[in-house]
Amino acid sequence: xxxxxxxxxxxxxxxxxxxxxxxxxxxxxxxxxxxxxxxxxxxxxxxxxxxxxxxxxxxxxxxxxxxxxxxxxxxxxxxxxxxxxxxxxxxxxxxxxxxxxxxxxxxxxxxxxxxxxxxxxxxxxxxxxxxxxxxxxxxxxxxxxxxxxxxxxxxxxxxxxxxxxxxxxxxxxxxxxxxxxxxxxxxxxxxxxxxxxxxxxxxxxxxxxxxxxxxxxxxxxxxxxxxxxxxxxxxxxxxxxxxxxxxxxxxxxxxxxxxxxxxxxxxxxxxxxxxxxxxxxxxxxxxxxxxxxxxxxxxxxxxxxxxxxxxxxxxxxxxxxxxxxxxxxxxxxxxxxxxxxxxxxxxxxxxxxxxxxxxxxxxxxxxxxxxxxxxxxxxxxxxxxxxxxxxxxxxxxxxxxxxxxxxxxxxxxxx
Amino acid sequence: xxxxxxxxxxxxxxxxxxxxxxxxxxxxxxxxxxxxxxxxxxxxxxxxxxxxxxxxxxxxxxxxxxxxxxxxxxxxxxxxxxxxxxxxxxxxxxxxxxxxxxxxxxxxxxxxxxxxxxxxxxxxxxxxxxxxxxxxxxxxxxxxxxxxxxxxxxxxxxxxxxxxxxxxxxxxxxxxxxxxxxxxxxxxxxxxxxxxxxxxxxxxxxxxxxxxxxxxxxxxxxxxxxxxxxxxxxxxxxxxxxxxxxxxxxxxxxxxxxxxxxxxxxxxxxxxxxxxxxxxxxxxxxxxxxxxxxxxxxxxxxxxxxxxxxxxxxx
Numbered sequence: 001x002x003x004x005x006x007x008x009x010x011x012x013x014x015x016x017x018x019x020x021x022x023x024x025x026x027x028x029x030x031x032x033x034x035x036x037x038x039x040x041x042x043x044x045x046x047x048x049x050x051x052x053x054x055x056x057x058x059x060x061x062x063x064x065x066x067x068x069x070x071x072x073x074x075x076x077x078x079x080x081x082x083x084x085x086x087x088x089x090x091x092x093x094x095x096x097x098x099x100x101x102x103x104x105x106x107x108x109x110x111x112x113x114x115x116x117x118x119x120x121x122x123x124x125x126x127x128x129x130x131x132x133x134x135x136x137x138x139x140x141x142x143x144x145x146x147x148x149x150x151x152x153x154x155x156x157x158x159x160x161x162x163x164x165x166x167x168x169x170x171x172x173x174x175x176x177x178x179x180x181x182x183x184x185x186x187x188x189x190x191x192x193x194x195x196x197x198x199x200x201x202x203x204x205x206x207x208x209x210x211x212x213x214x215x216x217x218x219x220x221x222x223x224x225x226x227x228x229x230x231x232x233x234x235x236x237x238x239x240x241x242x243x244x245x246x247x248x249x250x251x252x253x254x255x256x257x258x259x260x261x262x263x264x265x266x267x268x269x270x271x272x273x274x275x276x277x278x279x280x281x282x283x284x285x286x287x288x289x290x291x292x293x294x295x296x297x298x299x300x301x302x303x304x305x306x307x308x309x310x311x312x313x314x315x316x317x318x319x320x321x322x323x324x325x326x327x328x329x330x331x332x333x334x335x336x337x338x339x340x341x342x343x344x345x346x347x348x349x350x351x352x353x354x355x356x357x358x359x360x361x362x363x364x365x366x367x368x369x370x371x372x373x374x375x376x377x378x379x380x381x382x383x384x385x386x387x388x389x390x391x392x393x394x395x396x397x398x399x400x401x402x403x404x405x406x407x408x409x410x411x412x413x414x415x
Numbered sequence: 416x417x418x419x420x421x422x423x424x425x426x427x428x429x430x431x432x433x434x435x436x437x438x439x440x441x442x443x444x445x446x447x448x449x450x451x452x453x454x455x456x457x458x459x460x461x462x463x464x465x466x467x468x469x470x471x472x473x474x475x476x477x478x479x480x481x482x483x484x485x486x487x488x489x490x491x492x493x494x495x496x497x498x499x500x501x502x503x504x505x506x507x508x509x510x511x512x513x514x515x516x517x518x519x520x521x522x523x524x525x526x527x528x529x530x531x532x533x534x535x536x537x538x539x540x541x542x543x544x545x546x547x548x549x550x551x552x553x554x555x556x557x558x559x560x561x562x563x564x565x566x567x568x569x570x571x572x573x574x575x576x577x578x579x580x581x582x583x584x585x586x587x588x589x590x591x592x593x594x595x596x597x598x599x600x601x602x603x604x605x606x607x608x609x610x611x612x613x614x615x616x617x618x619x620x621x622x623x624x625x626x627x628x629x630x631x632x633x634x635x636x637x638x639x640x641x642x643x644x645x646x647x648x649x650x651x652x653x654x655x656x657x658x659x660x661x662x663x664x665x666x667x668x669x670x671x672x673x674x675x676x677x678x679x680x681x682x683x684x685x686x687x688x689x690x691x692x693x694x695x696x697x698x699x700x701x702x703x704x705x706x707x708x709x710x711x712x713x714x715x716x717x718x719x720x721x722x723x724x725x726x727x728x729x730x
Contacts, residue, residue, distance in 0.1 A: 001624075002439075003440060031703070071573070071593075072572045072573050073566075073573075073616070075565070075566040077620070082621065084616055099595070100593040100594065100595055103595040103596045104595075104596065226449040226450060226453055227449045227452055227453045227479075229479060229480075231482035232482075233481070233482075239481060243479075244449075245442065245597065273436075274477040275480050275481070276426060276428070276435070277426050277427075278433055278434055279433065279434070280434045282434050282437065285434075285437075286441075286442040286443075286445035286478070337598055337600060339598065340598075394596060397595070397598075399595055401602055403602075406579075406600070406603060407592055408592040408595070411593075411595045411596075
């Protein structure tokens with residue numbers, strides 16, 4: 001079954017949790033015991049409607065404060081697809097969670113409160129979806145019931161948002177506008193009778209129609225080696241398999257490959273998935289590859305096709321999204337994890353900070369704080385084999401680990 | 416059902432045009448298994464004999480074939496396990512040729528580290544945590560692979576794939592590492608360990624469909640069978656084992672039941688079912704209107720039951 005990962009973004013009270021609850025309810029993905037718990041709690045609180053946000057706000061602190069404070073994952077499925085929603089909070093201070101949710105998603109829902117229209121938060125949400133190059137963006141204009149399902153209001157918000165789209169740098173992104181009421185269920189799963197002027201799909205119809213081909217950014221095949229399999233048994237005495245996941249494109253038996261960093265050339269002999277051999281290792285498959293020649297390959301090395309070499313360099317410029325409470329400073333030393341490969345990195349310079357709402361840049365920055373986004377220059381102790389993020393979402397990104405705390409302190413997108 | 420010994424011998428050659436199946440969740444889980452083996456020195460797979468941990472074992476087999484699974488399995492035995500589960504466990508381990516470590520909650524009780532609960536709802540579920548943490552310390556495990564899934568419960572929905580636990584085995588849910596793209600950060604200090612959840616993104620139906628497709632053998636109690644049971648709080652309890660407390664006025668009746676989740680006998684209720692084959696089970700789950708953990712009394716203790724247990728170092 002197909003799996004579609006979706007990130008959601010909205011401001012406090014935009015009704016994000018309610019929208020997700022509505023999706024679960026109308027697709028009958030919510031079980032009776034969970035529904036009963038929601039009914040019970042809604043009644044206790046004196047609401048005259050079902051508070052679907054109770055289905056997703058999982059932690060005690062969230063129930064107390066009535067807000068979502070971390071990324072939560074919600075699952076539902078239809079006969080044709082499995083959906084995973086990364087529910088990320090919309091507060092200004094939680095940019096890091098939104099970046100995190102978007103990094104694993106192929107589609108994203110941006111919520112706008114129809115009464116408030118496009119606000120600064122909307123700029124941020126769109127900026128992040130653009131920065132992370134999320135392929136399919138749905139702008140859900142919510143709480144339409146509170147503006148009498150006004151077409152005029154919808155059109156005004158749509159044109160405000162389209163103005164924002166002029167600022168984006170990722171042009172291939174598909175953007176779809178849908179007028180909804182999460183609370184009442186209009187245009188979420190079922191078509192609304194209240195919006196006769198809207199002829200587009202409902203939210204679920206749109207998600208159902210998304211094809212895998214439309215939602216993955218393609219690039220050249222990259223095979224970072226995770227693990228070397230050497231069984232040393234009688235049956236597989238000389239077996240040396242390179243285990244890893246294929247990114248960007250597919251690899252085939254007989255492909256001429258180069259092993260990085262040694263630059264040794266060989267040919268793909270066999271492709272295994274468990275105990276079966278295949279001709280092709282498709283994109284995003286976890287396979288085991290053997291080579292024709294006896295080549296020295298270890299974890300962190302990369303197999304690429306001859307003629308499709310990535311950049312091999314010890315210096316790079318990247319946009320970094322900082323996620324740690326300890327500041328990112330010039331001269332600072334970190335561990336940089338690029339795929340499965342780890343190297344040491346030193347911050348050469350912070351070129352400028354980028355306001356994540358399209359309001360420009362800030363120069364002469366001395367440090368980055370949590371939730372800052374900036375252009376930085378890094379120097380590495382060993383070369384890595386990278387592509388530009390705009391050409392390769394996987395091989396163009398890295399994480400920064402603070403070696404004092406071992407925390408994942410930031411994420412970078414290579415220029 | 417083919418045994419591993421038969422399967423592992425020689426590769427089957429798929430026809431030259433074929434590609435491996437496109438189950439994204441399976442490829443993701445295999446990737447995670449390999450990251451564990453590569454990033455940690457002493458990983459272990461926590462094996463309960465339940466369907467989720469059996470699925471993990473199959474995924475580990477796939478990740479490292481034709482080599483053996485490069486880490487041991489560990490079972491924290493409450494002493495209240497269904498006999499069918501233990502039988503199944505021993506058979507599986509023998510077939511796989513991997514090491515099985517068993518640590519007993521009874522020993523923790525005998526050593527006075529934990530005190531047995533009493534009364535109607537007495538369970539050893541909470542007590543397992545101490546035995547588990549002691550075992551992690553004893554073997555200096557730095558990564559424990561578990562079969563928890565985010566769809567099981569609200570607090571688990573926030574769990575990371577690599578979830579760092581401190582020296583006391585505790586989970587700090589407000590200070591979790593962000594997980595970006597496919598990159599998993601397994602850097603830890605001595606004394607810390609990481610709980611790894613390769614099937615985080617699977618739903619109950621995904622697990623059952625996988626067991627069906629892969630033709631994986633599971634303990635018989637997952638299939639409908641006749642059992643002496645009694646009713647309490649609207650749930651069906653097994654009356655065949657004396658570890659489940661039963662009051663005199665709780666009537667024993669034979670029912671056709673199966674278990675949807677297999678935890679400790681004292682906290683796992685059965686469901687009425689005629690699903691005696693895997694196909695029927697999958698169909699039943701697909702139509703089910705009750706969540707899997709709806710039959711777990713340990714979650715019903717309070718709205719925040721799971722979150723509290725997790726903070727204390729539960730699975």
